[in-house]
Amino acid sequence: MAENIELRRLSIKSYHMTEVAFGDENLITPDGKWTFKEDMSEYVKAHSEVIEDIKLQIIMPGDHDRHTNAIMDIIPLSTKVLGKRGEGITHTVTGVYVMPTGVDTEGEQVHEFGSCNGNLKEMLHLNMAGTPADDDIIVSVDITFKKGLGQERYAIIEAYKAVDEWMQQFRMQMKKFDGNAATERHDYYDTVKQGQKKVLVIKEVIGHGAMLDTWFFADEPCGVEGGKSTIDMGCMPVMLTPNEFRDGAIHAMN
Amino acid sequence: MGVGPSTKETSLHHFRDPLIKVLGEDPGIDLMGVLVFGSPEANIDKILCSRSAAVIAECSRCDGVIVETDGWGNLDVDYVNCVEEIGKRGIPVAGLNWSGTAGTFVVESKYLVDVVDFNKNPEGIESNIIGENNYTEEDAREAVKRLKIQMAKKERGLKFF
Numbered sequence: 371m372a373e374n375i376e377l378r379r380l381s382i383k384s385y386h387m388t389e390v391a392f393g394d395e396n397l398i399t400p401d402g403k404w405t406f407k408e409d410m411s412e413y414v415k416a417h418s419e420v421i422e423d424i425k426l427q428i429i430m431p432g433d434h435d436r437h438t439n440a441i442m443d444i445i446p447l448s449t450k451v452l453g454k455r456g457e458g459i460t461h462t463v464t465g466v467y468v469m470p471t472g473v474d475t476e477g478e479q480v481h482e483f484g485s486c487n488g489n490l491k492e493m494l495h496l497n498m499a500g501t502p503a504d505d506d507i508i509v510s511v512d513i514t515f516k517k518g519l520g521q522e523r524y525a526i527i528e529a530y531k532a533v534d535e536w537m538q539q540f541r542m543q544m545k546k547f548d549g550n551a552a553t554e555r556h557d558y559y560d561t562v563k564q565g566q567k568k569v570l571v572i573k574e575v576i577g578h579g580a581m582l583d584t585w586f587f588a589d590e591p592c593g594v595e596g597g598k599s600t601i602d603m604g605c606m607p608v609m610l611t612p613n614e615f616r617d618g619a620i621h622a623m624n
Numbered sequence: 625m626g627v628g629p630s631t632k633e634t635s636l637h638h639f640r641d642p643l644i645k646v647l648g649e650d651p652g653i654d655l656m657g658v659l660v661f662g663s664p665e666a667n668i669d670k671i672l673c674s675r676s677a678a679v680i681a682e683c684s685r686c687d688g689v690i691v692e693t694d695g696w697g698n699l700d701v702d703y704v705n706c707v708e709e710i711g712k713r714g715i716p717v718a719g720l721n722w723s724g725t726a727g728t729f730v731v732e733s734k735y736l737v738d739v740v741d742f743n744k745n746p747e748g749i750e751s752n753i754i755g756e757n758n759y760t761e762e763d764a765r766e767a768v769k770r771l772k773i774q775m776a777k778k779e780r781g782l783k784f785f
Contacts, residue, residue: 441754444634467636484752486629494754495630495744500637501755563654567775569647570656570686572677572710574693574703575633577662584662592635605662605669607677612648615658620638 372564378457379559380613382448383552385544387465390428390507398540400551404466406540410511413532420525421532422475422514429469429508434491439473439512440480441487441494442526442581442624444501445533448591449541451549456560456614460591461544464553466507470533473512474520480513480581481521511536523601526581527594530623534594541590560613575620577605583623591618599623628750630757631722633694637755643692643720643764650768656686661706663699674702678709687778688716688771691739692759696727696750704731711735716774716784718767722757724748735785738770 385400393405410424429436448462471487472480479485486493497503511533519525575584577600586608588597600608610619647655659680661673681689689710693703703721710717711733719739723729725748729736742759745751777784 441629444636444754446636446639448639462639481629484628484750486752486754488752493629493752495756495758498637498755498758499640499642499760500632500634500758558648561654563651566652566654567687567772568654568656568685569771570681570684570689571643571647571658572681572689572691572706573658573660574663574674574691574695574699574706575660576695576699578665584660586660592639600660600662601664603662605664605673607659607661607673607680609680610658610660612644612655612657615638615641615644618635618639620635620660622633622635622638624632 375562375564377560377562378613379557380457380460380617382460382462382556382558383549384462384464384554385547385551386553387463387507390466390509392428396539398543400547404540410536413536416535417528417532420516420519420528422516424532425512427510427512429490429510431505431507434494436490437488438490438493438510439471439487440485442470442472442480443622444469445592447537447540448618449544450590451545455587455619456611456617459549460617461547466509467502468509468511468533468537470511470513470529472515472520472529474515475517478520480515480526521580523580523583526583526623530594538590538595558613558616560611575600576624577601581624585621585623586619588621592621594621597621628696629752629754630745630750631694631696632754633758637758642759642761643690646761646764646768656684663695663702667701670702671705674706675709677706678713681710681715682713686715688775690718690720690767690771692720696722697730700730704729704733704736707735707739708733711785716771716778718771718774720759720763720767724757726750737785738774740767740770
């Protein structure tokens with residue numbers, strides 16, 4: 371029987387977060403503690419042309435009986451530690467996920483075809499691949515856009531940039547996490563399985579414009595900085611190895 | 625993300641995609657890669673991008689393709705065109721798509737027979753609930769199974785569409 375050829379390995383090391391709280395400093399540690407300042411004025415100021423305000427909320431498991439504005443995305447906090455996209459080492463956190471939401475100053479939700487604003491308990495289906503589990507903590511980054519800008523492409527991109535910049539300071543700390551302190555480690559291989567059926571996956575993602583966009587190839591997994599929009603690439607097909615895909619090469623930017 | 629809240633795939637979904645997991649772990653499948661194309665707004669562009677994806681499938685000499693999307697409605701135009709262009713090239717093709725009752729295909733093709741509808745909403749509607757109508761490992765396994773049957777039929781010289 372033909373042998374498998376391993377082309378490259380991607381190790382994703384995860385650090386399980388158990389304590390998430392507001393504090394005086396922005397600090398994340400490998401033993402599961404994530405503290406950040408409640409004040410987001412720095413990021414509002416940096417994107418003041420489109421953003422009026424940003425509020426953070428820490429939503430504990432089961433505490434979902436509360437109002438949420440339209441959910442824009444659920445983002446894992448992950449960072450590249452060693453190697454290029456799809457190989458080497460990536461650090462990620464589990465137990466907590468970042469959830470940007472959006473509305474404008476007039477109360478107009480960031481949505482196109484139906485809006486997921488309302489009671490969070492009813493508007494978020496937990497335990498799916500793309501959503502937090504029952505026992506996960508959610509960090510809601512609630513963005514208030516300037517009047518009428520919640521459905522403008524440039525404003526949405528700015529908002530994602532603001533979220534990405536806020537997340538980046540924690541990614542920089544995570545790069546230094548001791549690899550041996552990881553809660554879990556998963557090794558993924560791009561493998562040529564000789565003699566087996568060659569299967570290609572084709573994914574159609576959104577590239578309509580306004581707030582319907584998908585970005586590729588950010589510097590960090592599921593990041594924004596350094597990324598390219600499918601719209602700017604004419605929506606033409608882009609080939610990724612399975613490991614590049616697993617390493618957060620795509621950021622859903624709705 | 626896609627066009628409706630309940631079918632939208634979040635960045636987290638892509639990061640731990642069930643389809644890539646199922647295919648990667650299958651010893652009988654050599655997962656070549658993931659080809660991603662955007663769904664543009666104009667019809668002429670939709671046809672171009674989706675056909676280009678099918679051309680890459682043909683040129684890569686793959687044995688089979690699974691086409692997946694988190695969109696519906698006007699995104700069906702590109703989706704169905706992609707599946708049809710692959711089918712017309714004699715390549716086995718299965719798929720994952722949300723239809724339910726409210727999002728059935730707005731265009732038709734005979735090559736859509738092995739597209740799995742991953743609807744989860746009891747009424748089959750776009751419920752606006754994030755994550756509800758997303759595919760799971762079970763849906764992915766069903767699509768892989770259907771593709772394997774097509775590929776086996778092709779190998780034996782049987783009609784597979």
